[in-house]
Amino acid sequence: MPERSAFPTPPAGLEGAHLVRSGCPAHNCGGRCLLHVWVRDGKILRIDADDRPGDEPSDPQLRACIRGRAYRYRQNHKDRLRYPMKRIGKRGEAKFTRISWEEAFGTMAERIVSVRDAYGPTSIFVPYGTGSYNLTNGRWTAERLLNLVGGSLGYYNSYSWACISAATPTVFGTNITGNQRQDWLNAKLILMWSWNPAEMRDGTNSEYFIRKARERGARVVCLDPRMTMSAVALADEWIPVRPGTDAALMSAMAYVMITEGLVDRAFIRSHCLGFDASQMPAGAESEESYEDYILGRRDGIPKTPGWAEPISAMPRATIARLAREYATIKPAVLYQGYGMQRRAYGEQAVRAGCVLAAITGNVGIPGGWAGGIALQAPDGGPRWEILPLGENPVTAKIPSFLWSEAVLRGRDMGPADGVVGADRLGTDIKLIWSVASNILINQHGNVNRSARILADESRVEFLAVQDNFMTPTARFADLLLPACTQFETWGVQDGWKYGEEVILAPKIVEPAFESKSDYAICAGIAAKLGVEPAYTEGRDERGWVEWAMDHYRKTRFPDMPTLDELEASNSGMYVRPVTEPAVAFADFRRDPQAHPLPTPSGKIEIFSKRLFDLKRPDEIPAVPKYIREWESPFGPEAAAFPLQVIGHHALSRVHSIHDNVPELLEAFPQRIFMNPLDADPRGITDGDPVRVWNDRGALILPVRLTSRVMPGVLAIPQGAWWTPDRAGTDRRGNVNVLTSERWTPYAFGNAQHTIMAQAAKAGKPGRRR
Amino acid sequence: MRQLGFFVDSAACSGCKACAMACRDRNNLPPGVRWRRVYEVGGGGWRREGEAWVPEIAVYNLSIACNHCEKPLCLDGCPARAIAKREDGIVVIDPAKCLGCRYCEWACPYGAPQFDEAAGVMTKCDLCAGLIERGGRPACVAACPMRALDFGEIEELRAKYGTTAEAHPLPKAEITEPALVIRPHRDAAKAKTAAALIKNREEV
Ligand code: SF4
Ligand code: SF4
Numbered sequence: 001m002p003e004r005s006a007f008p009t010p011p012a013g014l015e016g017a018h019l020v021r022s023g024c025p026a027h028n029c030g031g032r033c034l035l036h037v038w039v040r041d042g043k044i045l046r047i048d049a050d051d052r053p054g055d056e057p058s059d060p061q062l063r064a065c066i067r068g069r070a071y072r073y074r075q076n077h078k079d080r081l082r083y084p085m086k087r088i089g090k091r092g093e094a095k096f097t098r099i100s101w102e103e104a105f106g107t108m109a110e111r112i113v114s115v116r117d118a119y120g121p122t123s124i125f126v127p128y129g130t131g132s133y134n135l136t137n138g139r140w141t142a143e144r145l146l147n148l149v150g151g152s153l154g155y156y157n158s159y160s161w162a163c164i165s166a167a168t169p170t171v172f173g174t175n176i177t178g179n180q181r182q183d184w185l186n187a188k189l190i191l192m193w194s195w196n197p198a199e200m201r202d203g204t205n206s207e208y209f210i211r212k213a214r215e216r217g218a219r220v221v222c223l224d225p226r227m228t229m230s231a232v233a234l235a236d237e238w239i240p241v242r243p244g245t246d247a248a249l250m251s252a253m254a255y256v257m258i259t260e261g262l263v264d265r266a267f268i269r270s271h272c273l274g275f276d277a278s279q280m281p282a283g284a285e286s287e288e289s290y291e292d293y294i295l296g297r298r299d300g301i302p303k304t305p306g307w308a309e310p311i312s313a314m315p316r317a318t319i320a321r322l323a324r325e326y327a328t329i330k331p332a333v334l335y336q337g338y339g340m341q342r343r344a345y346g347e348q349a350v351r352a353g354c355v356l357a358a359i360t361g362n363v364g365i366p367g368g369w370a371g372g373i374a375l376q377a378p379d380g381g382p383r384w385e386i387l388p389l390g391e392n393p394v395t396a397k398i399p400s401f402l403w404s405e406a407v408l409r410g411r412d413m414g415p416a417d418g419v420v421g422a423d424r425l426g427t428d429i430k431l432i433w434s435v436a437s438n439i440l441i442n443q444h445g446n447v448n449r450s451a452r453i454l455a456d457e458s459r460v461e462f463l464a465v466q467d468n469f470m471t472p473t474a475r476f477a478d479l480l481l482p483a484c485t486q487f488e489t490w491g492v493q494d495g496w497k498y499g500e501e502v503i504l505a506p507k508i509v510e511p512a513f514e515s516k517s518d519y520a521i522c523a524g525i526a527a528k529l530g531v532e533p534a535y536t537e538g539r540d541e542r543g544w545v546e547w548a549m550d551h552y553r554k555t556r557f558p559d560m561p562t563l564d565e566l567e568a569s570n571s572g573m574y575v576r577p578v579t580e581p582a583v584a585f586a587d588f589r590r591d592p593q594a595h596p597l598p599t600p601s602g603k604i605e606i607f608s609k610r611l612f613d614l615k616r617p618d619e620i621p622a623v624p625k626y627i628r629e630w631e632s633p634f635g636p637e638a639a640a641f642p643l644q645v646i647g648h649h650a651l652s653r654v655h656s657i658h659d660n661v662p663e664l665l666e667a668f669p670q671r672i673f674m675n676p677l678d679a680d681p682r683g684i685t686d687g688d689p690v691r692v693w694n695d696r697g698a699l700i701l702p703v704r705l706t707s708r709v710m711p712g713v714l715a716i717p718q719g720a721w722w723t724p725d726r727a728g729t730d731r732r733g734n735v736n737v738l739t740s741e742r743w744t745p746y747a748f749g750n751a752q753h754t755i756m757a758q759a760a761k762a763g764k765p766g767r768r769r
Numbered sequence: 770m771r772q773l774g775f776f777v778d779s780a781a782c783s784g785c786k787a788c789a790m791a792c793r794d795r796n797n798l799p800p801g802v803r804w805r806r807v808y809e810v811g812g813g814g815w816r817r818e819g820e821a822w823v824p825e826i827a828v829y830n831l832s833i834a835c836n837h838c839e840k841p842l843c844l845d846g847c848p849a850r851a852i853a854k855r856e857d858g859i860v861v862i863d864p865a866k867c868l869g870c871r872y873c874e875w876a877c878p879y880g881a882p883q884f885d886e887a888a889g890v891m892t893k894c895d896l897c898a899g900l901i902e903r904g905g906r907p908a909c910v911a912a913c914p915m916r917a918l919d920f921g922e923i924e925e926l927r928a929k930y931g932t933t934a935e936a937h938p939l940p941k942a943e944i945t946e947p948a949l950v951i952r953p954h955r956d957a958a959k960a961k962t963a964a965a966l967i968k969n970r971e972e973v
């Protein structure tokens with residue numbers, strides 16, 4: 001085994017360097033890994049990764065992905081923002097001039113006060129964004145400050161999980177629906193449905209656990225429009241599904257199970273509600289049950305495999321086989337990924353998947369899986385963002401995706417627009433403080449629209465951006481505040497969605513140039529606002545990490561060492577191995593009377609009375625249904641825009657982060673991925689520059705022809721930095737020039753994968769077509 | 770004589786390139802110099818069945834560095850005698866002797882020798898000799914999130930993982946006798962009928 005000591009001697013070429021073990025500055029990638037950072041003279045020279053002996057499934061090494069491996073190129077990047085700057089050109093022109101921190105703090109404080117006094121604190125907004133994800137870097141530092149000076153408009157949900165986090169509780173009453181991952185090793189069948197852990201890293205080692213499960217005899221099937229990295233490396237079989245039709249496929253599987261007597265009737269009787277006419281909730285006794293819908297008793301359309309075939313593009317025989325496999329190979333996991341719920345009626349696919357798990361009796365058993373968002377049993381897993389924010393005097397919250405609506409018409413927005421905590425916002429958003437976020441321009445639906453809205457200085461009167469680089473969002477700033485990276489301040493994280501570890505992110509090098517931690521920037525503004533003592537409570541960044549360690553010790557990990565001890569050991573992390581993985585709903589399974597679910601009925605709600613009472617059956621049905629999307633190959637829009645476009649996650653970036661790292665783009669160049677069957681009739685050959693467009697925008701990018709994406713679908717990895725040419729055509733491949741700002745009916749979530757477009761060979765770069 | 774070599778589990782490789790980046794970072798490789806290359810092999814097409822689409826394709830990944838061959842054609846092809854095979858079987862290039870003539874690049878059927886423009890010399894994987902001499906593992910092997918790579922005495926690797934040393938479209942093993950064991954992906958069997966090619970040329 002390699003030498004493993006707290007402070008190993010540096011290998012050849014690194015003489016004089018020292019090793020610091022640190023959490024990867026993970027930025028909400030989905031993983032949480034341990035890096036070995038070699039430092040000399042204040043500079044990061046090399047990054048290795050976790051090499052702890054053992055590497056058992058109970059406590060596997062947290063091996064970094066390519067982005068963690070390449071982090072030094074981002075850290076030592078020549079384009080780091082160096083000084084505070086203020087805008088001198090028109091908004092969005094990216095013309096800035098250097099100012100002092102003193103002036104920057106003063107401007108920030110003055111604008112917060114003046115906008116608050118003119119429009120009220122509800123007009124101030126810190127948008128969603130996950131560009132920094134440790135304790136003292138990240139948007140929460142700003143929220144904490146604003147809460148001390150009147151508060152700001154809040155938001156709920158996220159761009160990742162809006163539908164799945166809203167829909168899962170409609171079935172189970174909770175989002176804690178996942179077994180600990182080690183339990184996957186007990187499964188006999190695993191359906192990776194729209195789930196791609198090898199590429200999006202849904203928890204460090206998720207892909208490795210699936211490999212282990214397969215070695216122990218599990219059959220693994222991947223359902224996805226793309227033959228993903230996971231489909232290649234983890235699955236016995238890949239079955240393509242047309243995007244946006246998952247709920248149709250799930251309904252047809254239910255049809256096969258019901259008509260062939262494969263559902264678990266006993267479990268349904270004792271644990272579920274609304275499956276058939278015999279178990280409808282009070283007040284809805286004569287309404288359409290799930291079985292009614294599947295068998296077509298009311299609408300006259302039985303949801304047969306033959307019905308689903310032209311919708312999903314999956315052969316009816318395959319659908320029937322899949323249904324039989326899932327209903328009979330027990331225990332089985334149907335893991336629902338997140339791509340299929342960032343869609344028009346994303347709520348339906350989530351609910352339909354949960355229902356399949358219920359009617360096959362896979363809920364609450366080892367090796368099974370309830371479905372939905374699957375936060376980890378027994379207690380939801382990581383605590384995520386734990387910096388105490390204080391109380392927000394503004395109670396109103398908007399869905400995270402509706403910020404652009406709140407800029408345009410916030411004053412009239414109320415519960416019909418997803419506002420909670422208030423009947424009406426009463427004001428538009430007038431000041432945006434974007435911390436560690438590239439949402440505003442790059443990651444929101446319909447970039448061209450976002451850019452128009454933000455360029456109008458009469459709407460958002462002041463826009464501050466705090467970041468490491470001149471991102472597309474930063475180009476729209478009035479005030480630009482250079483944040484340091486997570487290697488340059490103290491931080492800590494307790495896993496991502498899964499994980500039984502606390503990973504330290506010690507300060508390894510000094511902040512580059514004049515950059516500061518998000519926390520230090522906020523503390524500077526706090527001083528101008530006269531609230532510095534209340535903001536810092538006398539702590540520096542390390543002091544807050546110490547506080548956080550105590551917090552984790554009290555809430556999750558009683559055995560965890562202190563910060564001083566952890567630092568002295570240079571181990572970088574504390575971990576609690578998982579030898580007996582928790583199973584969600586095990587109590588409920590055993591005794592549903594004694595351990596009811598937190599749903600209104602205490603049961604698994606296949607029929608949701610709460611959804612029924614919303615009285616919007618066409619968009620929010622009480623039982624999960626397939627609903628044709630508002631942009632689809634089956635609608636009139638397909639005449640002009642016949643291709644579906646999906647913006648999948650790629651390993652070259654974490655969302656939009658790292659798009660300026662050439663080393664990562666060399667490994668995974670940004671390309672349009674297109675099936676040769678779509679390319680041939682368009683005269684497109686491999687490597688051609690291809691223009692993709694719809695009513696909202698256009699991009700030009702080289703194409704990679706591949707049979708790994710199904711015919712009729714273009715895949716363009718999301719997150720590339722918006723780079724319009726003079727004609728407004730994006731030249732870097734930002735899929736959001738094509739996406740829409742329209743939100744989903746129940747979750748108010750982003751539906752950014754629901755888009756249609758056309759494609760053609762482009763002219764020479766630099767010329768208009 | 771000893772002979773060290775690599776094992777590549779192509780059946781488990783996702784193509785994530787953590788191995789290649791670990792190599793690049795450890796060896797400070799400049800752009801375009803790729804000591805370890807992850808080839809995406811793919812071929813085949815789609816069939817219409819009723820109103821459905823059915824893929825009939827073969828896809829897999831091959832993560833390949835230098836195979837420290839038992840018949841290293843690179844060495845034979847070097848007019849400056851800059852390439853040597855060490856006692857432990859590792860094939861190394863001496864940059865002081867290398868003329869930069871790139872003959873080895875032509876000779877090697879695996880594309881392992883990589884030209885460093887700035888230095889004007891040929892470079893390639895040395896199996897992280899500096900690391901393994903200290904009891905460590907090559908950077909790529911330690912990096913793989915799928916645990917799909919291994920290294921060691923080739924005879925031990927063969928005893929553990931079998932003797933397959935080729936997979937379409939890699940060259941026939943008899944040409945250089947690579948110190949390499951491959952566990953083929955299930956699709957490798959249909960690669961030839963699917964006319965599979967390297968699909969990510971610009972990345973390797
Ligand atoms: S998965 Fe995330 S945490 Fe792990 S190395 Fe990659 S970017 Fe870092
Ligand atoms: S792989 Fe190529 S460079 Fe390496 S030893 Fe064999 S012939 Fe020489």
Ligand code: SF4
Binds near residue numbers: 784913
């Ligand atoms: S790190 Fe492992 S899984 Fe990833 S490309 Fe390399 S060999 Fe394949």
